[in-house]
Amino acid sequence: MLSGLDRLLAPAPDPARVAWLREHVYAHRGRHGGGLIENSPGAFAAAIDARLGIECDVQASADGRAIVFHDAELDRLTEESGAVAERLASQFTGIVLRGTTDRIPTLRDLLAQVRGRVPLLIEVKSRSGRTASALCRAVRDDLAGYRGEHAVMSFDPSVAHWFSRHAPETLRGLVVTEANARTPVGALRRRIALWRAQADFLAYDVRDLPSRFAAAQRARGFPLLTWTVSTAVLFERAKSCADGPIAENQGLAAALESH
Numbered sequence: 001m002l003s004g005l006d007r008l009l010a011p012a013p014d015p016a017r018v019a020w021l022r023e024h025v026y027a028h029r030g031r032h033g034g035g036l037i038e039n040s041p042g043a044f045a046a047a048i049d050a051r052l053g054i055e056c057d058v059q060a061s062a063d064g065r066a067i068v069f070h071d072a073e074l075d076r077l078t079e080e081s082g083a084v085a086e087r088l089a090s091q092f093t094g095i096v097l098r099g100t101t102d103r104i105p106t107l108r109d110l111l112a113q114v115r116g117r118v119p120l121l122i123e124v125k126s127r128s129g130r131t132a133s134a135l136c137r138a139v140r141d142d143l144a145g146y147r148g149e150h151a152v153m154s155f156d157p158s159v160a161h162w163f164s165r166h167a168p169e170t171l172r173g174l175v176v177t178e179a180n181a182r183t184p185v186g187a188l189r190r191r192i193a194l195w196r197a198q199a200d201f202l203a204y205d206v207r208d209l210p211s212r213f214a215a216a217q218r219a220r221g222f223p224l225l226t227w228t229v230s231t232a233v234l235f236e237r238a239k240s241c242a243d244g245p246i247a248e249n250q251g252l253a254a255a256l257e258s259h
Contacts, residue, residue, distance in 0.1 A: 002191060003216065009195040012221035018171060018200050020149050021223040022243040024119055025255040026053035028228050029070065033249060037077060039068050040102040044113055050256065053118050055227070055246045058107050059125040060135040065089035066107035066142055072127065078104070085127070107142045116148025121203070121225070121246070123175065126156040136162040143170065153203050160197035172197070173225070176214070177205035187213065203227055206234050209241040218243070229255065 030036070030043025031050060037043060039056055047054045057070040067084060074080040074087075078095050087095075092104040105113070107122070114120060124139060126132035136159055139152060152163055153173030160172040174197040176190060190213055194202075201223040204214045209226060218224040226242040229235050229251035238245040239258065247255045 006191070006194070006217070006220065010198065013171075013200040013223075015221060018221075018223050020119060021151065021171070021201055021225065024053040024244055025252070025259050026055045026119075026121055026225070026244060026246040027252060028055050028230075028246050028248040030054055030056065031252065035099070037097045037100050037102065039070055039105075040097050040100060041105055041109070041113060042100060042102050044105075044110060048114065048118055051118060052252075052256075053121065053244075054110075054114065055121040055123065056110060057123045057125055058135070058139060059084055059127075060138065061089040061092070062086055063088050064134050064138055066135060066138040067092055068105045068107055068110050070125070072125075107139060111142060111146050111148075114148060116146070119149035120151070121173075122150065122152045124152055124154040124156070124159045126154060126159060132156055132159050133162055136166070140167045140170070143167075151201070153199075153201075157193040157197035157199075160199045164198035171200045173201040173203050174199040175203045175227075176208075178208040178211065178213075179205065201225060203246065204242065206238055206242075206245075209237055211241075214241070 027047040029038035031046035032038040032043040056068050058066040058068055061067050069084055077098050080095050095104050151171035153175050155175045160174055163170050163172040203225040206226040206229050224242045225244045226238045227246035229238045229245040229247035230249045231251050232254040235251045235254040245255050
């Protein structure tokens with residue numbers, strides 16, 4: 001019965017449209033480490049040089065621009081403190097990423113740097129109690145006219161749903177973890193999230209693989225990416241259970257050796 005509802009409420013994507021997602025290794029927050037910090041221009045340049053896809057995070061500035069930064073707060077990765085959402089986009093050009101000379105980029109900066117040379121996975125960060133529509137709109141507007149391979153994704157199914165309605169030409173993914181929710185109720189919530197999202201692919205927590213739910217959707221034609229592949233052991237798991245690793249550290253090294 002549930003598989004029938006999946007087919008009705010979350011139809012499989014056009015195979016030709018999503019094929020490129022399966023063809024790449026993705027550097028988690030860019031190819032960071034060794035003096036290069038996550039989600040930085042330096043880490044993105046290193047990924048481009050290695051012909052790796054790039055996974056990055058975006059969240060909204062106070063004036064509604066898409067900023068490439070993972071954390072809600074500035075403290076861990078910069079000498080500044082406070083919430084990203086409280087700063088104007090123009091202020092980020094003056095904030096240095098800790099231990100580097102790199103500044104925090106906007107999504108527009110990243111798109112200008114990549115110029116379609118490698119594929120992009122853009123994780124849209126939504127915050128509890130806030131609608132993601134303004135950030136979705138900013139991402140859509142920044143992507144207007146961009147010709148390189150790209151997709152958006154989020155843990156929040158309303159993000160993929162927004163793109164399905166307002167930018168259907170953009171591939172959209174649902175990010176999934178089963179952590180602390182391996183119960184019948186958790187399984188039902190995952191299914192409802194898939195139905196709500198109207199996604200074209202899944203990005204699954206590698207620690208949850210193999211997963212019956214993930215395998216069933218993959219068998220229906222949904223590309224299955226997996227994160228965060230950080231060790232050689234996890235890369236072997238990703239290789240056997242999924243279509244594309246989102247990797248870092250030794251997991252990325254193993255993926256490069258295998259690719």
